[in-house]
Amino acid sequence: MSQQLPDVQASRPDVTVGLNRVGVTGVEKLVRIERPDSDPIVLMAEFEVFVDLPSWRKGADMSRNMEVIDETLEAAVSERAYRVEDVCGDAAERLLEKHEYTTRAEVRMEAEYVTHERTPASDRKTQSTADIIASATADGDGTREEVGARVTGMTVCPCSQGMSTTRARETLRDLGVEDRVIDQFLKEVPQPGHSQRGHATLTVESDGSPDVDLHGIIEVARESMSARIYNLAKRPDEDHMTYESHRDAKFVEDCVRAMAEGVVDRFDLPADAVVTMKQSNDESIHQHNAHAERVAEFGDLTGEVNGDGA
Template sequence: MKELKDTQNERDDRNLAIDRVGVKGLRFPVEVSDKGGTAQRTVATVALAVDLPHHYKGTHMSRFVEVLNSHGSCIDVRTMANLPRELLKRLDARKAHVEFQFPFFRSKAAPVTGRAGLMDYEVRFEVEAEKDGPLDFIVTVMVPVATLCPCSKQISDRGAHNQRGVVTYSVRCKEPVWIEDLVELVERSASCELYSLLKRPDEKAVTERAYDNPVFVEDLVRNVASRSNAHADITWYRVEAENFESIHNHNAYAVIEKVG
């Protein structure tokens, strides 16, 4: 076969390095172990990237997909953590970034009747590697919660407005922490957790639980941050909460990030 021209390897004279270049929006099967000891198979949306020195015109996009597919039809978390180092070698890069985002399912029993239903949570794994440097692994969980307004409860003779919100919680850890434990830490910080299946006795219970535990969006992020500070294995966190207000045409928002 006639040798084809490698345009990507041509020199670029604009003297501008690129921080990240690669592929995103790939869908790929992944296998994640849950706290119960079973392997949960799900589908991730994947992004793979490396840095590009100023003198190269382009990178080889096909090599990202080759590295991903070289592990067969399903990737587990350990394999996922090794992908950045493989990209460093395959693309002769100094930095590599890998991101997998996927739905993670838990069976939750309703608080009174015990009826079980599946709840889904978005989870994101981000892994970065530098040549001759350590891996950086960030786990993010996106947890829907319920919040009830303390101010509304104080000023109203009957009831208080409440809403659903989402907490986006990212951590770095000394030792691996279960996805379920991160989800539960967030849920304990809200007025009430959410369920997929509630009968009338359950609905009464969660409504009253939220009423007895009002939190502002500010309280929500502080509660998560406080519990994170007390966790022996969490070394860094970023907690972001957004409440979809039920009586306003705006959302309430707060964020705390641990420095260092």
């Protein structure tokens, strides 16, 4: 006769302190996203799954919990889904139902997504990648879902460029060039500045099912930097990217503000939808990196972009 093993996880802990998040990370699953007029998108996604733990319970039954999580994710990814955030929302709601001791469940997903483009000058077919970010939190008040993306681009420092412009102006004056010609030249030929590889992250979180187009999010994030970059680049494309980035030099703060403007111009979101915008630049002439971010409700962001109350 087999002996029943004790359920240590359900016992009372020595220190009765509740925990906000207990779960697993690094769970990989294939996710199939349907599209009405095209082939489905298949993603290799990595999930993080958490529940809260009350103070009176020692553990979250990690081995059995993993079985529940695996079953929950399998069920969620097997359902017909048209949005990645709905996969997370379905999984979070299922977890909340299956855990009698928890009041909150979180599911987060990231996956690499490929978009098809054409190079800006040579007009060649190429691909670009973006990291899709999706998450959901389910509790007694309902489910909030988040969707967004993290993309890579190029930025140029306006301060560094300004110093180069001053040097060019002084040199041209010393050579006897008229100020009118100097102004015209500097307008047509942006001067050098130190460049950075930029990483823009843009997400939208809300209740219900707002109309948030993932491709639109990716486009807003990519357009927020000085220039887009491409996996394939012939020499005319390299010249195009270099010129465009120096023609639109931006601080890390400018990139976040450009994202804010792009979100307001492109999307019609509920006023209480939370928009998160982050920009991180890998500096080329410093050992540190630059970072800026803003988290705001869409209604407040719209007011600021439109200058209400400024």
